[in-house]
Amino acid sequence: MDLISYLWQYIVEVFGIFIAYIFAGIFIYLILRRFNSRAITLTLLAVFVGVSISFYIPNGLPNAFQYPFFMKTFGPVDGPVLPFSNVVTFLSNFNTFERVDDIARDPHDVPTDIVYAEDGAVEIEITAKEVVGTLADGITFNYWTFDGKVPGPFLRVREGDTVRLTLHNDESSIHHHNIDLHAVTGPGGGASATNVAPGESKTITFKALNPGLFMYHCAHPNVANHNAHGMYGMILVEPQGGLPDVDVELYVIQGEFYTSGGLGRKGLQLFDPQAMLDGKPQYVLFNGRVSGETEHMHARVGDTIRMYVGNGGVNLISSFHLIGEIFDRVYREGDLVTPPAQSIQTTLIPAGGATVVEFEANYPGKYILVDHALSRVERGAWRVLEISGDADPSIFDGDIEVGHGH
Numbered sequence: 156m157d158l159i160s161y162l163w164q165y166i167v168e169v170f171g172i173f174i175a176y177i178f179a180g181i182f183i184y185l186i187l188r189r190f191n192s193r194a195i196t197l198t199l200l201a202v203f204v205g206v207s208i209s210f211y212i213p214n215g216l217p218n219a220f221q222y223p224f225f226m227k228t229f230g231p232v233d234g235p236v237l238p239f240s241n242v243v244t245f246l247s248n249f250n251t252f253e254r255v256d257d258i259a260r261d262p263h264d265v266p267t268d269i270v271y272a273e274d275g276a277v278e279i280e281i282t283a284k285e286v287v288g289t290l291a292d293g294i295t296f297n298y299w300t301f302d303g304k305v306p307g308p309f310l311r312v313r314e315g316d317t318v319r320l321t322l323h324n325d326e327s328s329i330h331h332h333n334i335d336l337h338a339v340t341g342p343g344g345g346a347s348a349t350n351v352a353p354g355e356s357k358t359i360t361f362k363a364l365n366p367g368l369f370m371y372h373c374a375h376p377n378v379a380n381h382n383a384h385g386m387y388g389m390i391l392v393e394p395q396g397g398l399p400d401v402d403v404e405l406y407v408i409q410g411e412f413y414t415s416g417g418l419g420r421k422g423l424q425l426f427d428p429q430a431m432l433d434g435k436p437q438y439v440l441f442n443g444r445v446s447g448e449t450e451h452m453h454a455r456v457g458d459t460i461r462m463y464v465g466n467g468g469v470n471l472i473s474s475f476h477l478i479g480e481i482f483d484r485v486y487r488e489g490d491l492v493t494p495p496a497q498s499i500q501t502t503l504i505p506a507g508g509a510t511v512v513e514f515e516a517n518y519p520g521k522y523i524l525v526d527h528a529l530s531r532v533e534r535g536a537w538r539v540l541e542i543s544g545d546a547d548p549s550i551f552d553g554d555i556e557v558g559h560g561h
């Protein structure tokens with residue numbers, strides 16, 4: 156019943172169109188019988204076919220009808236269409252998937268210490284897990300995750316460390332998964348040695364040769380498909396000697412979600428591979444959830460804030476900007492070797508790339524981080540940083556209006 160309530164709009168859409176089409180046919184048939192004229196018959200037939208075609212050509216079949224069995228793609232491995240049997244397995248096992256109410260990882264969830272095992276290696280365990288999460292109020296999506304949240308856990312190591320990473324694939328998963336860490340020097344960034352079937356685990360060891368902030372993501376075919384379900388996170392490789400101390404560290408990753416229903420369509424949203432190939436996401440989100448429903452990030456006046464920001468893609472470049480602040484330092488593209496750029500308003504984050512920004516919280520208020528390709532804000536690409544503390548009128552003074560329209 157749960158599933159039917161989620162899929163109700165698809166069912167209504169399919170039957171609505173079906174019924175309308177049948178009765179349009181009956182209507183025409185009745186008119187033809189009444190007039191019994193060849194000219195009217197041909198005219199009405201032409202109108203009917205013409206209207207059908209003109210609807211079909213620009214729109215295709217309604218999304219609810221559509222499953223692109225015959226999509227032809229040219230990547231090195233399988234295309235982004237899920238095997239139909241997997242979709243059926245997902246729908247028939249729908250009630251057994253874990254429900255995650257808050258799919259968005261808390262941006263404050265950044266470990267400060269590196270924990271070493273007895274043999275001196277950094278030991279990391281991650282579980283790939285497919286869950287049903289809330290994308291926005293009343294809108295759910297089948298997320299594929301690392302550790303049940305989007306993004307996956309923030310990993311912290313230091314240049315020169317040996318890292319032993321075990322990837323588990325939860326028994327409830329339908330798909331195989333793996334992990335490609337951009338911090339790894341080795342085949343597939345670790346992906347080809349971590350392919351895990353549901354219930355399986357595999358371990359790799361790697362040396363963190365280069366410092367920087369790096370993305371990691373699932374690279375199981377179809378890679379874009381796995382990424383577009385939420386399978387990404389970041390690993391920080393601190394330079395020898397570490398990074399300067401700051402008061403607050405925050406972790407956000409922008410990502411695109413390609414859903415079969417339009418923006419705001421309620422219910423369970425199925426993944427739309429055609430929209431992904433076209434690069435037209437319905438949602439662009441920080442940490443996998445529409446931001447109006449997430450907790451604010453917090454800091455105090457006087458704090459130095461460092462943000463680790465990534466772009467899980469799979470198609471867009473992020474024009475990362477924090478409204479009402481200037482980044483004092485930007486470690487462009489996550490480069491922690493070169494001295495940072497300074498006093499930057501907006502910085503680019505490529506798909507599969509990252510940036511580190513630092514700034515001092517100078518004045519209290521609500522600051523909104525966005526992708527400054529601003530139409531994406533309407534698709535969910537914003538998040539609030541709330542700075543509390545005393546206002547210094549020499550920095551800013553004015554009557555602050557809230558919720559001003561146009």
Ligand SMILES: [Cu+2]
Binds near residue numbers: 374386
């Ligand atoms: Cu995967």
